[in-house]
Amino acid sequence: MGILTFVGRRLINGVLVLAALSVLVFSILQLVPGDPALTVAGMGASESDIAVIRQQLGLDQPVWVQFFTWIAGIFQGDWGVSVVSKEPVLPILLSRLGMTLLLAVAGIFVAAIVGVLLGVNAALRANTAADVGLSVVALIGVSAPIFWIGLILQLLFSIQLGVLPATGSGTFWHLVLPALAIGGNSIGIIMRMTRSSLLEVLRQDFVRTARAKGLRPGVVIYKHALRNAFIPVITVIGVQFAYLMGGAVLIETVFVWPGIGKLLADSVFRRDFPMIQGAILIIGFFFVLVNMLVDLAYSLIDPRIRLG
Amino acid sequence: MVMGSPAAAAGSAPTPASTPRRRLLWKFLASRVGMVGLVVVLLYVVAAALAPFIAPYDPNAVDLMNVAAPPSASHWMGTDQFGRDILSRILFGAQTSLLLGFCVVGIATVVGTAIGTVAGYFRGWVERVVVFVTDVMMTMPTIITALAIITIMGSGLSSTIIAIAIAAVPRVVRVARSAVLQVRELDFVQSARSLGARDRTIIVQHVVPNALAPVIVQASLLMAEAVLVGAGLGFLGLGVAPPLAEWGQMLAEGRGYLRAAPFISVFPGLAIIFLVLGLNLLGDGLRDTFDVRTR
Numbered sequence: 001m002g003i004l005t006f007v008g009r010r011l012i013n014g015v016l017v018l019a020a021l022s023v024l025v026f027s028i029l030q031l032v033p034g035d036p037a038l039t040v041a042g043m044g045a046s047e048s049d050i051a052v053i054r055q056q057l058g059l060d061q062p063v064w065v066q067f068f069t070w071i072a073g074i075f076q077g078d079w080g081v082s083v084v085s086k087e088p089v090l091p092i093l094l095s096r097l098g099m100t101l102l103l104a105v106a107g108i109f110v111a112a113i114v115g116v117l118l119g120v121n122a123a124l125r126a127n128t129a130a131d132v133g134l135s136v137v138a139l140i141g142v143s144a145p146i147f148w149i150g151l152i153l154q155l156l157f158s159i160q161l162g163v164l165p166a167t168g169s170g171t172f173w174h175l176v177l178p179a180l181a182i183g184g185n186s187i188g189i190i191m192r193m194t195r196s197s198l199l200e201v202l203r204q205d206f207v208r209t210a211r212a213k214g215l216r217p218g219v220v221i222y223k224h225a226l227r228n229a230f231i232p233v234i235t236v237i238g239v240q241f242a243y244l245m246g247g248a249v250l251i252e253t254v255f256v257w258p259g260i261g262k263l264l265a266d267s268v269f270r271r272d273f274p275m276i277q278g279a280i281l282i283i284g285f286f287f288v289l290v291n292m293l294v295d296l297a298y299s300l301i302d303p304r305i306r307l308g
Numbered sequence: 309m310v311m312g313s314p315a316a317a318a319g320s321a322p323t324p325a326s327t328p329r330r331r332l333l334w335k336f337l338a339s340r341v342g343m344v345g346l347v348v349v350l351l352y353v354v355a356a357a358l359a360p361f362i363a364p365y366d367p368n369a370v371d372l373m374n375v376a377a378p379p380s381a382s383h384w385m386g387t388d389q390f391g392r393d394i395l396s397r398i399l400f401g402a403q404t405s406l407l408l409g410f411c412v413v414g415i416a417t418v419v420g421t422a423i424g425t426v427a428g429y430f431r432g433w434v435e436r437v438v439v440f441v442t443d444v445m446m447t448m449p450t451i452i453t454a455l456a457i458i459t460i461m462g463s464g465l466s467s468t469i470i471a472i473a474i475a476a477v478p479r480v481v482r483v484a485r486s487a488v489l490q491v492r493e494l495d496f497v498q499s500a501r502s503l504g505a506r507d508r509t510i511i512v513q514h515v516v517p518n519a520l521a522p523v524i525v526q527a528s529l530l531m532a533e534a535v536l537v538g539a540g541l542g543f544l545g546l547g548v549a550p551p552l553a554e555w556g557q558m559l560a561e562g563r564g565y566l567r568a569a570p571f572i573s574v575f576p577g578l579a580i581i582f583l584v585l586g587l588n589l590l591g592d593g594l595r596d597t598f599d600v601r602t603r
Binding site for chain 2: 016017020021024025028031032033139140142143144145147148151152154155159242243245246247249250253254264265268269271273276280283284287288291
């Protein structure tokens with residue numbers, strides 16, 4: 001399969017997944033018990049308000065007409081109006097998405113560097129006390145709820161040491177703790193994957209050859225072995241990156257970070273349906289995009305994937 | 309969870325039916341990781357079951373003369389912002405988390421295995437539809453799917469369970485289907501088919517019992533995730549509702565007192581970590597025992 005065919009297929013698959021996802025997101029409002037117009041209008045709306053909303057939402061139309069009207073709106077940038085603030089949701093969602101991306105990129109950056117370094121160390125010291133110790137730390141890191149990690153970081157660095165701000169956003173220093181917390185789980189996962197993948201590669205013949213011809217251990221490990229061990233690691237990093245969106249809901253709440261995750265949690269609380277639908281759609285879009293890029297990345301690194 | 313039906317085991321070999329199973333049991337008992345996990349999880353189960361008898365206080369008893377008191381001889385983990393005993397609330401919280409975890413895993417495993425088996429066994433368009441829907445649902449982190457369902461159903465214990473279970477089903481489907489795909493090609497399944505056994509008989513007696521190992525491994529890891537997501541929803545105030553004691557919610561309530569009384573948040577967090585750790589270790593042990601590779 002040529003690279004273009006491969007990309008084409010992944011694109012088509014991504015579009016299909018997004019189409020199906022939009023059906024699911026659309027159906028959220030349909031599935032909420034009661035009259036959707038009443039739900040959107042909120043408590044204490046007058047009879048005429050509800051009538052206007054019913055017409056605005058096209059609730060007098062058949063469901064499939066409503067769906068295509070909704071989808072057309074999505075394409076035209078009309079994602080509905082917030083029930084709470086009465087503002088269009090799309091600009092709010094986009095500005096919040098930027099903050100979440102900043103947090104997620106910082107988080108995965110920290111997690112990837114720390115995770116790979118620790119994983120390489122664990123693999124090189126396989127079955128020593130240091131390796132076991134690292135494994136235990138990784139396991140605890142994977143098992144800890146990230147909102148608890150966030151609180152502990154606040155406790156340590158903001159309250160006890162007073163060196164970093166506990167909540168808010170705006171400066172680089174505000175980013176440090178939430179990025180560490182959101183990457184916390186991923187460090188353990190990336191570390192474990194790097195360790196097992198590198199151990200597998202280190203057993204192979206070409207590593208022995210590289211060693212036998214007298215290359216320095218650093219070159220053998222970082223240039224030859226690690227490169228070949230990287231494919232599963234990249235997959236894990238990609239998956240983790242996408243999953244940070246789930247963590248964002250919690251971490252942004254802990255650190256009062258104005259991202260899309262906190263927006264989603266707040267909107268569920270306020271039952272702000274257009275906002276909920278928009279947030280889930282954007283997160284889904286992001287997820288599909290990242291998965292596609294990950295597939296593409298390793299089809300470039302390892303041609304066997306798209307040829308096979 | 310035991311493997312298969314007696315009929316399947318008896319039909320597979322002339323040796324005593326319990327031999328392969330006993331071998332697995334010994335293998336599990338010998339796996340230190342799995343045993344540690346099992347002991348930790350059992351400790352939680354015992355603590356939850358005995359909570360009404362061993363909890364030193366009523367978990368909801370408010371004592372306004374004694375709020376946010378640090379750990380002491382009378383309150384081992386201190387009291388929260390309403391003067392409620394934190395240890396007692398953690399013990400009762402174990403009931404909530406375990407109930408949630410077992411229900412989620414029960415529902416998701418049964419439903420997911422059924423769907424995955426049908427997809428993997430019959431293949432064709434059924435399989436294609438199942439795989440596609442699974443892919444679509446897996447585009448969302450569990451907590452976000454759960455939030456969408458809670459939007460529809462409202463919060464509370466039962467909707468939290470259903471929400472997390474629905475989010476978890478595709479993960480089980482994936483594991484069950486790929487296991488079934490392998491089992492259905494095995495010789496004894498093929499020969500059962502060529503002998504004219506009905507599909508239902510083959511699935512129930514041969515395919516499912518032999519495809520169960522990865523599903524069981526998945527179940528303990530899934531329960532770890534269910535506990536984490538349940539606590540996360542509780543933390544957001546969108547999960548299990550008061551008066552039930554719930555660790556995530558306890559942790560959230562302590563946020564405002566982090567400076568003066570950090571123990572209000574720290575202890576529920578530790579309770580979550582050790583349970584999830586135990587479940588993860590149990591899963592690792594089961595994986596080694598059954599020799600399954602997960603994802």
